[in-house]
Amino acid sequence: MGITKVEGFDTRVTEMADVLKALGHPARLSIMEYLAESSSCICNDIVDELPLAQPTISRHLSELKRVGLIKGSIEGKNTCYCINEESWSKVLLLIDTISNNISNQNKCC
Secondary structure, eight states: OOOOOOTTSOHHHHHHHHHHHHTTSHHHHHHHHHHHHOSSOBSTHHHHHSSSOHHHHHHHHHHHHHTTSEEEEEETTEEEEEEOHHHHHHHHHHHHHHHHHHHTSOOOO
16 A cells, blocks of 8 residues: 655645544544543543553554544543544534535535
8 A cells, every 4th residue: 555645735634634534443433432421531441441452542542642632631640531622623614614515515416
């Protein structure tokens, strides 16, 4: 498999593609759902909720944090995670913009 070409695309588009790619894994979507349902930051509870080993979950958390979808704070020996609402708002805005454009177009088929 070759390297994906990203040159020539708007920075906003390439960054959003990276975010959406991160969301393309079932474990990461499950983590996002779990964090969205929680009323506080989550530490070690995620390991109890998913059928994955702790190191695997840590890797998925790292990827979500890398693209800015979640943020974490260190409290003692634990790192607590929550959804980065500012970043999530950008995802929703993109999806809303695309949805509105589709709704306003003539149907092609």
